[in-house]
Amino acid sequence: MVQKPHREKFFDHEKDRRAKLLTKITAVILAIITVLCVINMIMQPEYTFRRIIMLLCLGALSVAVIFLSNKGYSYISSIFYISFLIIIIFAFSYTGGGIKAHGIKLLPVVVLLAGLTLGKKEIWIFGIITVAGIFVMLFAHSHNLIPVTEPIGQTLSIYALNIITSIILLCCLVNLTVEELRKALKASGEEIVLRKKSEGLLKAKNDKLTEIAFLQSHIVRRPVANVLGIINILKTNKPGDPENEYLI
Numbered sequence: 001m002v003q004k005p006h007r008e009k010f011f012d013h014e015k016d017r018r019a020k021l022l023t024k025i026t027a028v029i030l031a032i033i034t035v036l037c038v039i040n041m042i043m044q045p046e047y048t049f050r051r052i053i054m055l056l057c058l059g060a061l062s063v064a065v066i067f068l069s070n071k072g073y074s075y076i077s078s079i080f081y082i083s084f085l086i087i088i089i090f091a092f093s094y095t096g097g098g099i100k101a102h103g104i105k106l107l108p109v110v111v112l113l114a115g116l117t118l119g120k121k122e123i124w125i126f127g128i129i130t131v132a133g134i135f136v137m138l139f140a141h142s143h144n145l146i147p148v149t150e151p152i153g154q155t156l157s158i159y160a161l162n163i164i165t166s167i168i169l170l171c172c173l174v175n176l177t178v179e180e181l182r183k184a185l186k187a188s189g190e191e192i193v194l195r196k197k198s199e200g201l202l203k204a205k206n207d208k209l210t211e212i213a214f215l216q217s218h219i220v221r222r223p224v225a226n227v228l229g230i231i232n233i234l235k236t237n238k239p240g241d242p243e244n245e246y247l248i
Contacts (some may be wrong), residue, residue, distance in 0.1 A: 018074040021180065022117050023066050026081065028172050029113075030062045036165045043161075044153045050096070057088055078117040082126055085110045090133050097151035099137045102162040107134075109169045116177055 037051040061084050069077040089110065093101035107130050115123030140146050151159075230247050 015072055015074055018078070018117065019069040019072070021176065022069045022074055022078055022081070025113065025117065025173070025176065026062045026065050029169065030058060032165060032168055032172070033058055036161065039161060040153070040158065043157065044155075047153050050092075050152075054088070054092060061085075061088075075118070078114075079122075082110055082114050082117075085113075086126070086130060086133065090137070093137065094140075094146060096148060097154070098141045098146040098149050099134065100149070101151050102158070104134075104137075105162055105166045106169070109166060109173065112170070112173050116173060116180070 034055060037055050041048045041051050061081065065077045065081040068074075068080070086107070089103040089106055093099070093103045096103070111123060111127045111130055114126040137146070141149060233247065
Protein backbone atom coordinates (compact mmCIF):
# COMPACT_ATOMS: atom_id res chain seq x y z
CA MET A 1 0.00 0.00 0.00
CA VAL A 2 1.45 3.40 -1.04
CA GLN A 3 1.51 5.90 1.82
CA LYS A 4 0.85 9.59 1.23
CA PRO A 5 3.74 12.02 1.70
CA HIS A 6 3.81 13.93 4.99
CA ARG A 7 2.87 17.20 3.24
CA GLU A 8 -0.25 15.67 1.67
CA LYS A 9 -1.25 14.13 5.00
CA PHE A 10 -0.90 17.55 6.65
CA PHE A 11 -3.12 19.28 4.08
CA ASP A 12 -5.73 16.49 4.28
CA HIS A 13 -5.78 16.82 8.07
CA GLU A 14 -6.06 20.61 7.80
CA LYS A 15 -8.99 20.35 5.37
CA ASP A 16 -10.75 17.86 7.65
CA ARG A 17 -10.14 20.06 10.70
CA ARG A 18 -11.44 23.17 8.95
CA ALA A 19 -14.51 21.33 7.62
CA LYS A 20 -15.43 20.05 11.09
CA LEU A 21 -14.86 23.49 12.63
CA LEU A 22 -16.94 25.25 9.98
CA THR A 23 -19.76 22.71 10.34
CA LYS A 24 -19.78 23.20 14.10
CA ILE A 25 -19.77 27.01 13.82
CA THR A 26 -22.49 27.04 11.17
CA ALA A 27 -24.72 24.81 13.30
CA VAL A 28 -24.17 26.95 16.42
CA ILE A 29 -24.91 30.24 14.62
CA LEU A 30 -28.00 28.80 12.94
CA ALA A 31 -29.32 27.44 16.26
CA ILE A 32 -28.75 30.69 18.19
CA ILE A 33 -30.19 32.95 15.47
CA THR A 34 -33.20 30.61 15.13
CA VAL A 35 -33.92 30.91 18.85
CA LEU A 36 -33.52 34.70 18.61
CA CYS A 37 -35.95 34.93 15.67
CA VAL A 38 -38.53 32.68 17.34
CA ILE A 39 -38.46 34.79 20.50
CA ASN A 40 -38.73 37.95 18.38
CA MET A 41 -41.73 36.50 16.51
CA ILE A 42 -43.44 35.67 19.81
CA MET A 43 -42.75 39.11 21.26
CA GLN A 44 -43.47 41.04 18.04
CA PRO A 45 -45.70 38.97 15.71
CA GLU A 46 -46.03 41.92 13.29
CA TYR A 47 -42.47 41.20 12.07
CA THR A 48 -42.98 37.44 11.64
CA PHE A 49 -42.65 37.50 7.84
CA ARG A 50 -39.37 39.39 8.03
CA ARG A 51 -37.96 36.89 10.57
CA ILE A 52 -39.06 33.91 8.45
CA ILE A 53 -37.29 35.35 5.38
CA MET A 54 -34.18 35.86 7.50
CA LEU A 55 -34.27 32.27 8.77
CA LEU A 56 -34.83 30.86 5.28
CA CYS A 57 -31.82 32.77 3.94
CA LEU A 58 -29.63 31.70 6.84
CA GLY A 59 -30.86 28.09 6.70
CA ALA A 60 -30.21 27.73 2.96
CA LEU A 61 -26.79 29.32 3.38
CA SER A 62 -25.91 27.01 6.27
CA VAL A 63 -26.94 23.85 4.39
CA ALA A 64 -24.92 24.89 1.33
CA VAL A 65 -21.83 25.68 3.44
CA ILE A 66 -21.96 22.40 5.38
CA PHE A 67 -22.40 20.43 2.14
CA LEU A 68 -19.49 22.18 0.38
CA SER A 69 -17.14 21.99 3.37
CA ASN A 70 -17.73 18.24 3.76
CA LYS A 71 -16.92 17.84 0.06
CA GLY A 72 -13.45 19.26 0.68
CA TYR A 73 -14.11 22.92 -0.16
CA SER A 74 -13.83 24.26 3.37
CA TYR A 75 -11.77 27.35 2.49
CA ILE A 76 -14.14 28.42 -0.31
CA SER A 77 -17.10 27.58 1.94
CA SER A 78 -15.76 29.84 4.69
CA ILE A 79 -15.35 32.78 2.30
CA PHE A 80 -18.81 32.10 0.84
CA TYR A 81 -20.41 31.87 4.31
CA ILE A 82 -18.80 35.00 5.77
CA SER A 83 -19.43 37.06 2.63
CA PHE A 84 -23.12 36.19 2.55
CA LEU A 85 -23.50 36.76 6.29
CA ILE A 86 -22.16 40.28 5.80
CA ILE A 87 -24.48 40.80 2.81
CA ILE A 88 -27.50 39.52 4.78
CA ILE A 89 -26.70 41.73 7.77
CA PHE A 90 -26.33 44.87 5.64
CA ALA A 91 -29.39 44.03 3.52
CA PHE A 92 -31.68 43.59 6.52
CA SER A 93 -30.11 46.58 8.27
CA TYR A 94 -30.77 48.75 5.20
CA THR A 95 -34.49 47.97 5.42
CA GLY A 96 -34.66 47.77 9.21
CA GLY A 97 -32.99 50.78 10.78
CA GLY A 98 -29.81 51.50 8.87
CA ILE A 99 -26.69 51.97 10.93
CA LYS A 100 -28.77 51.66 14.12
CA ALA A 101 -30.30 48.31 13.14
CA HIS A 102 -30.09 45.32 15.45
CA GLY A 103 -28.15 43.19 12.95
CA ILE A 104 -25.19 45.60 12.88
CA LYS A 105 -24.22 44.28 16.33
CA LEU A 106 -23.39 40.90 14.73
CA LEU A 107 -20.71 42.31 12.40
CA PRO A 108 -17.85 41.93 14.96
CA VAL A 109 -18.89 38.29 15.40
CA VAL A 110 -18.70 37.69 11.64
CA VAL A 111 -15.24 39.30 11.43
CA LEU A 112 -14.06 37.10 14.31
CA LEU A 113 -15.47 34.13 12.43
CA ALA A 114 -13.20 35.01 9.49
CA GLY A 115 -10.14 34.84 11.72
CA LEU A 116 -11.17 31.53 13.23
CA THR A 117 -11.98 29.68 10.00
CA LEU A 118 -9.60 31.36 7.53
CA GLY A 119 -6.58 33.17 8.95
CA LYS A 120 -4.99 36.43 10.07
CA LYS A 121 -4.83 37.89 6.54
CA GLU A 122 -8.49 37.14 5.83
CA ILE A 123 -9.69 38.65 9.11
CA TRP A 124 -8.18 42.00 8.05
CA ILE A 125 -9.70 41.73 4.58
CA PHE A 126 -13.20 41.10 5.92
CA GLY A 127 -12.65 43.67 8.66
CA ILE A 128 -11.86 46.35 6.08
CA ILE A 129 -14.83 45.28 3.93
CA THR A 130 -17.14 45.51 6.96
CA VAL A 131 -15.84 48.95 7.95
CA ALA A 132 -16.30 50.14 4.36
CA GLY A 133 -19.88 48.84 4.45
CA ILE A 134 -20.55 50.80 7.64
CA PHE A 135 -19.26 53.99 6.01
CA VAL A 136 -21.56 53.34 3.04
CA MET A 137 -24.48 52.98 5.46
CA LEU A 138 -23.49 56.25 7.13
CA PHE A 139 -23.35 57.98 3.76
CA ALA A 140 -26.77 56.58 2.79
CA HIS A 141 -28.20 57.64 6.16
CA SER A 142 -26.85 61.20 5.85
CA HIS A 143 -28.33 61.54 2.32
CA ASN A 144 -31.73 60.11 3.29
CA LEU A 145 -31.28 57.01 1.12
CA ILE A 146 -32.33 54.56 3.84
CA PRO A 147 -36.09 53.85 4.02
CA VAL A 148 -36.10 53.22 7.80
CA THR A 149 -33.55 55.08 9.93
CA GLU A 150 -34.62 53.71 13.32
CA PRO A 151 -34.48 50.01 14.29
CA ILE A 152 -37.80 48.30 13.63
CA GLY A 153 -39.38 46.73 16.68
CA GLN A 154 -37.23 48.84 18.95
CA THR A 155 -38.05 48.01 22.57
CA LEU A 156 -35.89 47.68 25.63
CA SER A 157 -36.40 43.89 25.77
CA ILE A 158 -35.62 43.41 22.06
CA TYR A 159 -32.49 45.55 22.39
CA ALA A 160 -31.35 43.51 25.39
CA LEU A 161 -32.13 40.26 23.54
CA ASN A 162 -29.93 41.25 20.60
CA ILE A 163 -27.08 42.25 22.90
CA ILE A 164 -27.36 38.91 24.74
CA THR A 165 -27.32 37.07 21.40
CA SER A 166 -24.13 38.87 20.34
CA ILE A 167 -22.48 38.01 23.67
CA ILE A 168 -23.47 34.33 23.40
CA LEU A 169 -22.13 34.12 19.85
CA LEU A 170 -18.87 35.77 20.87
CA CYS A 171 -18.52 33.37 23.80
CA CYS A 172 -19.11 30.37 21.51
CA LEU A 173 -16.54 31.55 18.96
CA VAL A 174 -13.94 32.39 21.60
CA ASN A 175 -14.52 29.00 23.22
CA LEU A 176 -13.96 27.31 19.85
CA THR A 177 -10.83 29.41 19.36
CA VAL A 178 -9.43 28.29 22.72
CA GLU A 179 -10.35 24.69 21.92
CA GLU A 180 -8.53 24.88 18.56
CA LEU A 181 -5.50 26.42 20.26
CA ARG A 182 -5.49 23.65 22.86
CA LYS A 183 -5.65 21.00 20.13
CA ALA A 184 -2.82 22.71 18.25
CA LEU A 185 -0.66 22.81 21.38
CA LYS A 186 -1.40 19.15 22.07
CA ALA A 187 -0.52 18.21 18.49
CA SER A 188 2.70 20.24 18.76
CA GLY A 189 3.60 18.44 21.99
CA GLU A 190 2.97 15.04 20.41
CA GLU A 191 5.06 16.04 17.40
CA ILE A 192 7.94 17.09 19.67
CA VAL A 193 7.78 13.73 21.48
CA LEU A 194 7.79 11.85 18.17
CA ARG A 195 10.66 13.99 16.91
CA LYS A 196 12.71 13.30 20.03
CA LYS A 197 11.96 9.59 19.69
CA SER A 198 13.04 9.68 16.03
CA GLU A 199 16.21 11.55 16.98
CA GLY A 200 16.96 8.89 19.62
CA LEU A 201 16.48 6.09 17.09
CA LEU A 202 18.65 7.93 14.57
CA LYS A 203 21.40 8.42 17.18
CA ALA A 204 21.30 4.73 18.08
CA LYS A 205 21.54 3.83 14.39
CA ASN A 206 24.48 6.20 13.91
CA ASP A 207 26.23 4.72 16.96
CA LYS A 208 25.73 1.24 15.50
CA LEU A 209 27.14 2.32 12.14
CA THR A 210 30.13 3.90 13.91
CA GLU A 211 30.72 0.65 15.75
CA ILE A 212 30.52 -1.35 12.49
CA ALA A 213 32.94 1.08 10.83
CA PHE A 214 35.35 0.65 13.75
CA LEU A 215 35.14 -3.12 13.50
CA GLN A 216 35.76 -3.02 9.77
CA SER A 217 38.70 -0.62 9.97
CA HIS A 218 40.42 -2.08 13.04
CA ILE A 219 39.25 -5.51 14.16
CA VAL A 220 38.79 -6.94 10.65
CA ARG A 221 41.09 -4.79 8.53
CA ARG A 222 44.19 -4.96 10.79
CA PRO A 223 44.93 -8.71 10.52
CA VAL A 224 44.08 -8.66 6.81
CA ALA A 225 46.53 -5.79 6.32
CA ASN A 226 49.18 -7.74 8.26
CA VAL A 227 48.72 -10.80 6.03
CA LEU A 228 48.85 -8.65 2.89
CA GLY A 229 52.04 -7.01 4.15
CA ILE A 230 53.66 -10.37 4.77
CA ILE A 231 52.62 -11.61 1.31
CA ASN A 232 54.22 -8.54 -0.27
CA ILE A 233 57.64 -9.27 1.30
CA LEU A 234 57.66 -12.99 0.55
CA LYS A 235 60.39 -13.92 -1.91
CA THR A 236 58.28 -15.75 -4.46
CA ASN A 237 61.27 -16.21 -6.78
CA LYS A 238 63.10 -18.14 -4.04
CA PRO A 239 60.55 -20.50 -2.47
CA GLY A 240 63.16 -22.31 -0.45
CA ASP A 241 64.57 -19.20 1.21
CA PRO A 242 64.67 -19.59 5.05
CA GLU A 243 63.18 -16.10 5.44
CA ASN A 244 60.07 -17.23 3.57
CA GLU A 245 59.69 -20.10 5.98
CA TYR A 246 59.99 -17.74 8.94
CA LEU A 247 57.38 -15.32 7.43
CA ILE A 248 54.96 -18.14 6.68
